[in-house]
Amino acid sequence: MISPPKAAFIAVIGRPSVGKSTLVNCICGEKVSIVSAVPQTTRSAIRGIVNREQGQLVFIDTPGRYKSEKKSNKKLLDISAGAIEDADLILYVMDASRSPGAEDEETAALIAPHAHRVVAAVNKIDLAGNSPGGAGGRCVAGENADCGAAFDFLSCSLAAVPAERRFPVSAKTGEGIEAMLSALYDLAPEGEPFYSAEYYTDQEVDFRIAEIIREQAINRLRQELPHALRVEIADAQFTEAVPSAQKSAPDGHVPEGRLWVRAFIVVERESQKGIVVGKGGAMIKAIRLAALKELRKIFDWKIELDLRVKTGNI
Numbered sequence: 001m002i003s004p005p006k007a008a009f010i011a012v013i014g015r016p017s018v019g020k021s022t023l024v025n026c027i028c029g030e031k032v033s034i035v036s037a038v039p040q041t042t043r044s045a046i047r048g049i050v051n052r053e054q055g056q057l058v059f060i061d062t063p064g065r066y067k068s069e070k071k072s073n074k075k076l077l078d079i080s081a082g083a084i085e086d087a088d089l090i091l092y093v094m095d096a097s098r099s100p101g102a103e104d105e106e107t108a109a110l111i112a113p114h115a116h117r118v119v120a121a122v123n124k125i126d127l128a129g130n131s132p133g134g135a136g137g138r139c140v141a142g143e144n145a146d147c148g149a150a151f152d153f154l155s156c157s158l159a160a161v162p163a164e165r166r167f168p169v170s171a172k173t174g175e176g177i178e179a180m181l182s183a184l185y186d187l188a189p190e191g192e193p194f195y196s197a198e199y200y201t202d203q204e205v206d207f208r209i210a211e212i213i214r215e216q217a218i219n220r221l222r223q224e225l226p227h228a229l230r231v232e233i234a235d236a237q238f239t240e241a242v243p244s245a246q247k248s249a250p251d252g253h254v255p256e257g258r259l260w261v262r263a264f265i266v267v268e269r270e271s272q273k274g275i276v277v278g279k280g281g282a283m284i285k286a287i288r289l290a291a292l293k294e295l296r297k298i299f300d301w302k303i304e305l306d307l308r309v310k311t312g313n314i
Helices: 020-028 071-086 102-117 149-157 177-187 205-221 270-277 279-298
Strands: 006-013 046-052 055-061 089-095 118-123 166-168 230-240 257-267 302-311
Touching: 006 020, 006 071, 006 102, 006 177, 020 046, 020 055, 020 118, 020 177, 046 177, 055 177, 071 102, 089 102, 089 149, 089 177, 102 118, 102 149, 118 149, 118 177, 149 166, 166 177, 205 230, 205 257, 205 270, 205 279, 257 270, 270 279, 270 302, 279 302
Parallel strands: 006 055, 006 089, 089 118, 118 166, 257 302
Antiparallel strands: 046 055, 230 257
């Protein structure tokens, strides 16, 4: 007898820099969320979609939960709290390489009433010596290895989440991901898929382009600028490819059309514009070329990017 399909929205929750976005990308097999070493790079609820024989899981990547009284941080906290309330299931992500802190305590208290629909993932088991307070060895998925303080914390602060729903994983190598997904499918309610099978995200094109540009800017400017810069798409024009004019790339691929985009990196002060532009325009050129490289991996089009800088509200 064929089991009815499952369908669920899953809120991915955790403190900043535990690897939530990398984990969602790994699960979906595509770049859904941008990734940076800067905390709270994710500033919106990003959806990544997994389609399997068992059904469809929609992962909602949320901003990292960070204790701060800043108005902007409170807005990010509201996004993740709303995702917890609205989602069918919760995937709580911890970092095997760091001892639990105040953000973990706050997050655990927030999701504890929902323990019946929580799966926990202790990420970054690929890092050596990631067991502070534990055995000091490498955590291995599928073995009874001690991931140190992270699993001790789960046993104490989220005791209602059973051990069989706590997984050591590596978003970098994919280790432990299948076991974690199986647990999520087991918990997911029966239902029809929310999206067509060809979707792996529901993000609009403009949003994805802006996020990729922001990622590349953050990764190059994090030592000089606050990561709160934003990207604004001012104009975008798509032209269908004319068969007689199509030219294949060196790998033999033929783009299906041309997308021209004008975008602005928006900073808070005039003095910051020069940092983004760089000497002789070197920095903004590097950001533009890196963004184009990533965009061409995502979209099946020839992409041209006109990238500029301006000041505005962040």
